[in-house]
Amino acid sequence: MNQQGVRWTAEQVLALAPDDSSRRAGSKLGAAGPWSGAGSSGSGAVWGLCRGSGSKPYQTIVDTTGPAYKCSCPSRKFPCKHALGLLLLWAGDEETVRDSEVPDWADEWLAGRRKRAAETGERGPGEGQSARTADPEAARRRAERRAGRITAGATELEQRLADLMRGGLASAEQAGYGLWEETAARMVDAQAPGLAGRVRELGAIPGSGPGWPVRLLEESALVHLLDRAWLDVQRLPEPLAAAVRTRIGLTAPAEGPAVRDDWLVLAQYDTTDGKITTRHIWLHGRETGRTALLLSFGAAGRAPQMALPAGLMIDAELMAYGGAGQLRADLGEQFGAPVPIKAPPPGGSTADALAAYGAALREDPWLDSWPVTLSGVIPVQGHDGWQLADADGRSALPVAPVALSRPGLWKLVAVSGGGPVTVFGEFGHRGFAPLAAWSDETPETVTLT
Structure with a gap:
């Protein structure tokens, strides 16, 4: 990969912003x-040095291979x-931000990052862990106690679901x-x-509008299935057992082995439950063909620090987590700076998407959606709402309700112009949620989140 001299687009830079106010403020600082x-x-x-209200300018530096940021300003974002403004300047003004020798104040921080990366890479297995996790017997006893508490909770929840069925679904609205x-x-x-x-999702369904009894019954059945799977987890095949433990909420470290590839960053978006902000980053290996999901978390009101703008490609190692599908992974060592994607990932038809989601459900029955890339599809609006139809018109997938409220749907329509496009997104029982698109006329990645 020839990564070093390629600069990002303004859209990729602004995708890093932790919130709208930072995006607006950074845009104002994107000039020389x-x-x-x-x-x-x-x-x-x-x-770069950015003039502020004080006598000394703010020292701002960005390592785009992370990306990672350092600024002498007091902001906690x-x-x-200033980092956003600097990157915007770098993206759009090659005359002002020329290739040159790194100044001492910036090189000191960069050297520290290199040293920490080397120390992390040289650490042997188990080093850096706490004494508590280093004691396998103590860890086993803690795991047994937690498993006992979960079993008691699952048993109580089964009783709660049985009461719901006995009293009728209408009782859920009254309660x-x-x-x-x-x-x-x-x-x-x-x-x-x-x-x-x-x-909590079950509790929100009775107030979710027409048809809620059917949705409540469906979700109750899935919760019951998860309860029963946990109570009999020792009898399940290990991949399915790992999926059950993950769905219950038991965490485990990424198991590896490390897989190095040129990873295409297909999409990045955040979700929040009011307490935790979760960042989802979808990657696709150009050589391996694997799709991977990176997750990072931030406390309420603060964006997660990991950020990889869609439309870039990174030469890096990933370590996969266990469980059915093994989509989730941790980002390991990166080799060089990210560069723009030159071509979209290979895609399939809407029928291929249905088959992929069905196969994934066999491995993980609680799966809400599955990442797929559609090629040669056209966004069309019919009597039943928006759909992504194969160019031959034989099959189509409905657009998920969550995507109907996003401006990305109209961006997708504009990119298509009535012609076929390649679209990456998440497909599940609620429909297809488009996250990124490419067309012959617009080869760069168009983000739809």
Whole structure:
């Protein structure tokens, strides 16, 4: 890969912003006026001095291979508005941000990052772990105690579902949300956050509009299936057992082995439950053909620090987690700076998407959606709403309700112009949620989130 001299687009830079206010403030600093001493290096570093309200300018540096940020301003946001402005300047003004020698103040921080990366890479298995996790017997006893609490919680939840079925679904609307929230709190006490989340979803269904009894019955059946799977987890095949433990909320480290590839960054978007912000980053291996999901988390009001703008490609290692499908992974060592994607990932038809989701459901019955790339599809609006139809008109997938409220749907229509496009997204029982698109006339990645 020849990565070093390629600069990002303004859209890719703004995708890093932690919130709208940072995006607006960073855009104002994307011109040469407040900057001096700006430069970049072939190793992926960008730096500059930004004039502020004080007598000393802010020292701002970005390592695009992370990306990682350092600024002398007091902001607690990552990246801050100065880092965003610097990257926008770098993306659009090669005369102001030229390749040059790294100044001492920037090189000191970069050297520290290189040293920490080397130390992490040289650490042997088990090093850096706490004494508590280093004691396998103590870890086994803790796991047994937690499993016992989860079993008690799952048993109690089974009783709650049985009461619901016995009293009829109409009783759920009369009982209100409070009883479900109390049940969810008990699942949290049982250290089963996955079950707690599903219980809260059950509580929200009676107020979700027409057709809620059917949705409540469907979700109750899935929760019951998860309960029963946990209570008999020792009898399940290991891939399915690993999926059950993950759905319950038990975490395990990425198992590896490390897989190095040129990973296409297909999409990045955030979700929040009011307490935790979760960042989803979808990758596709150009050589291996594997699709991987990176997750990072931030406390309420703060964006996760990991950020990889869609439309870039990184030469890196990933370590996969266990469980059915093994989609989730951790990002390991990166080799060089990210570069723009030159071509979209290979795609298939809508029938191929249906087959892929069906196969994934056999491995993980609680799967809400599956990542797929559609090629040669056209967004069309029919009597039943928006669809993505194969160019031959033989088959189509409905657009998921979550995507109807996003501006990305209209971006997709504009990119298509009535012609076939390649679209990456998540397909599940609620429909297809498009996240990125490519066309022959617009070869660069168009983000739809």
